[in-house]
Amino acid sequence: MRVEQLYKKNTHSWMVMGRDPDRREEVIDTNQYLIQSNGRGLLLDPGGVENFSVVAAEFSKHFDLANVEAIFASHQDPDVISSLSFWIQANPKLLVYVPKIWVSFITHFGVSLENMRPIPDEGGVITVGGRDLEVVPAHYLHSPGNLSIYDPEAKIFFSGDIGAALLPEDHTDLFVTDFAEHANCMEYFHRRWMPSNTAKARWIAEVRRRDVEMLCPQHGAIFKGDDVGRFLSWFENLDVGSGWSNVR
Ligand SMILES: [Fe+2]
Numbered sequence: 001m002r003v004e005q006l007y008k009k010n011t012h013s014w015m016v017m018g019r020d021p022d023r024r025e026e027v028i029d030t031n032q033y034l035i036q037s038n039g040r041g042l043l044l045d046p047g048g049v050e051n052f053s054v055v056a057a058e059f060s061k062h063f064d065l066a067n068v069e070a071i072f073a074s075h076q077d078p079d080v081i082s083s084l085s086f087w088i089q090a091n092p093k094l095l096v097y098v099p100k101i102w103v104s105f106i107t108h109f110g111v112s113l114e115n116m117r118p119i120p121d122e123g124g125v126i127t128v129g130g131r132d133l134e135v136v137p138a139h140y141l142h143s144p145g146n147l148s149i150y151d152p153e154a155k156i157f158f159s160g161d162i163g164a165a166l167l168p169e170d171h172t173d174l175f176v177t178d179f180a181e182h183a184n185c186m187e188y189f190h191r192r193w194m195p196s197n198t199a200k201a202r203w204i205a206e207v208r209r210r211d212v213e214m215l216c217p218q219h220g221a222i223f224k225g226d227d228v229g230r231f232l233s234w235f236e237n238l239d240v241g242s243g244w245s246n247v248r
């Protein structure tokens, strides 16, 4: 398991941790992101029950987890947020930002409504350490209630499952290095799990409206520089969901 710093400027930084070589084979690999701002922390898609202890241990080598004040969940999936009750046991005051339509489902992970901060369908702003982060709608990509995060200072866009790649075990690069090869590891996932071409086009337009230097998915390598635009064009031209699937 490795923690890498993606961005740092003064008291503002982004760290990622993923590619856990010790995880059980049947558990999908996930990237966890920690934004630090003026000594306060926000965790993005903190992961499953399975990897809570290693995520907490590894991030705590770099940041005092007592200062993590909030968690953001892009959607409801177990690989995104099933660790939630452990994080709340560690800090009962933790705020949990989730898409509004998933609130009553996510309570099944053992969290009370007092911790929940529902985000409406249109998105909004999350403030951490005095710094505003934009919450951008990503509905139906893949979940019916799905959100992305954009940090306008760092120019980092957290895309959740969008841009996810299922990479071979020996592929440990943090960033995409060969886009064509990488696309082979993304294609099936996007076609099968992203249900709507219309939703896809809306989200792509939202990303293009912003200045993005890194696009960070919850699985696989990160897109940086020109690979951000390459990914958006590739996704734009990919027929997904019921437009493609032969599943009946
Ligand atoms: Fe998911």
Ligand SMILES: [Fe+2]
Residues within 6 Å of the ligand: 077, 079, 080, 160, 161, 218, 219
């Ligand atoms: Fe996922």
